[in-house]
Each structure stands twice: as C-alpha cells, then as structure tokens.
Ligand SMILES: Nc1ncnc2c1ncn2[C@@H]1O[C@H](COP(=O)(O)OP(=O)(O)OP(=O)(O)O)[C@@H](O)[C@H]1O
C-alpha cells in the first residue's frame with residue numbers, strides 16, 4: 001500500500017470577488033458596510049475536491065486557464081488556506097516554483113538566491129556552500145550579478161528551478177515554468193527531475209504541455225468547472241481533456257524523444 005503524502009479531502013477554496021462599486025455616495029458615506037459587502041461576495045475556484053498523491057509520484061495537473069491549478073498548488077504549498085475541507089501534506093515542500101515567485105526584482109540573481117535561502121531557514125554557510133552549484137546549474141553567467149528585473153522569462157525560470165532543485169525538497173511543486181526555458185534547459189530540468197524521482201521525491205507539475213504530462217507523469221488530474229473531472233493514466237486524462245476542448249491530438253504519436 002503506497003503512502004499518500006498529499007491529500008485533499010472535500011477542499012473548497014473561494015476568493016473575495018471585488019466587484020464594481022454600486023453608487024459612489026453609498027460607498028463614501030457607508031464605507032465600512034460597503035467594504036464588508038464587497039468582501040462577502042466570493043468566487044469559488046475549487047468546490048469540494050478530493051484526491052491523494054502518493055510518495056515518489058510524478059503527478060500532473062491539467063485544465064483550462066482559470067481552472068484552479070495554481071490554486072491547488074498554492075494550497076499544497078501552504079500559501080493559501082482552504083475555506084473548508086482539509087489539506088494534508090506530510091513531507092517538506094519546496095517553495096512553489098512559479099515564474100518570478102519569491103524573487104525581488106531589484107536584487108541581483110545572486111542576492112535573490114541568498115534571500116530565498118535565508119527565508120527557508122538555511123544558514124549563511126549552507127547557502128554559500130550551495131551558491132556556486134546553483135549558479136552553475138542556472139547557466140546565467142554574468143547575469144547573476146544583475147537585477148532580476150532585467151531577466152527574460154527563461155532566465156527567471158532557470159534561476160527559480162536551480163534554487164528549488166538545490167534545496168533537497170521532498171515535494172517539488174512546479175507551476176508552468178519549464179515551458180519558458182530553451183530546449184536545452186528543459187532537457188536539463190527533465191534529467192534533474194528524473195534523478196529526483198529515482199531518489200523518491202514527489203513532484204506535482206502544473207503545465208499546459210500535454211506532451212510533458214504524458215512523458216513525465218505517472219498520473220494526471222484534469223480540473224474543470226471547479227471540480228476534479230478525472231484522475232488516472234496521463235494519456236487517458238489528456239485524451240479526455242483534449243476531446244472536451246475539441247482539440248484533436250494523436251497521443252500515441254507524441255514522441256518521448258521529442259521532449
Ligand atoms: N488572488 C485571487 N483573487 C481572486 N480570484 C483569484 C485569485 N487567484 C485566482 N483567482 C481566480 O480563481 C480561479 C482559478 O485561478 P488559478 O490561478 O488557480 O487558475 P489556473 O488553473 O492556474 O489558470 P492558468 O492556466 O491561467 O494559470 C480563476 O478564476 C481566478 O480568476
């Protein structure tokens with residue numbers, strides 16, 4: 001029996017729906033009530049969803065824009081709290097790897113690595129010992145000494161993946177960043193992810209690349225209409241998602257070497 005390291009049990013997540021202000025006079029003269037009523041309107045991103053992810057699994061999450069994929073990762077990372085239900089995570093989770101997340105635009109790449117390390121509770125000595133390895137993996141060259149705000153999306157993804165990959169995560173959460181790296185870096189990330197897999201790291205990958213889901217993941221989950229539509233074999237889940245989206249795809253022709 002495999003051990004579940006992540007579990008969602010009847011989890012719902014809603015966000016305040018900041019609509020337009022009805023009547024500026026009301027808003028000004030009854031400010032507290034206006035704010036309260038604005039906050040009371042909420043938008044359900046996920047409704048009552050349940051699933052488990054097992055130790056050492058590569059688990060892919062797919063679905064349309066706005067389906068709730070990043071929300072799901074945010075709940076696993078603990079940066080979001082569910083409105084109801086229970087989220088169980090019983091391994092050390094890496095910081096959520098999303099484009100630019102956790103980076104300060106005015107600091108250089110190197111300073112951002114230090115900042116991330118400190119925030120994650122590493123000592124300066126530990127950070128220094130990993131610094132060169134992180135910078136080398138990122139292949140950013142002189143750019144590590146420039147502020148992150150001048151980075152291209154791919155450079156940001158390189159730095160993000162390099163930092164997260166060197167923190168010895170037990171659970172790695174990746175939100176749609178690998179696609180912006182060039183093919184050589186994607187291959188490098190893929191190789192690294194495979195070594196993680198061999199050492200038992202659990203990975204949750206959110207991506208719009210159905211080829212990656214089929215080639216990397218052991219299982220996939222499709223989210224739509226605030227619900228889990230399907231969980232299971234990546235190829236079958238991708239096929240169901242594509243069919244629903246009216247996109248014809250020959251999944252058996254998706255070449256593993258094409259990654
Ligand atoms: N901070 C927020 N405040 C209000 N609504 C939000 C917030 N974050 C997300 N939402 C809403 O929740 C829903 C789910 O968003 P989420 O970012 O999880 O989607 P996603 O599946 O990651 O989409 P994408 O593929 O575009 O990244 C969307 O309708 C979005 O508008």
Ligand SMILES: [Mg+2]
Nearest residue numbers: 069070071175
């Ligand atoms: Mg998203």
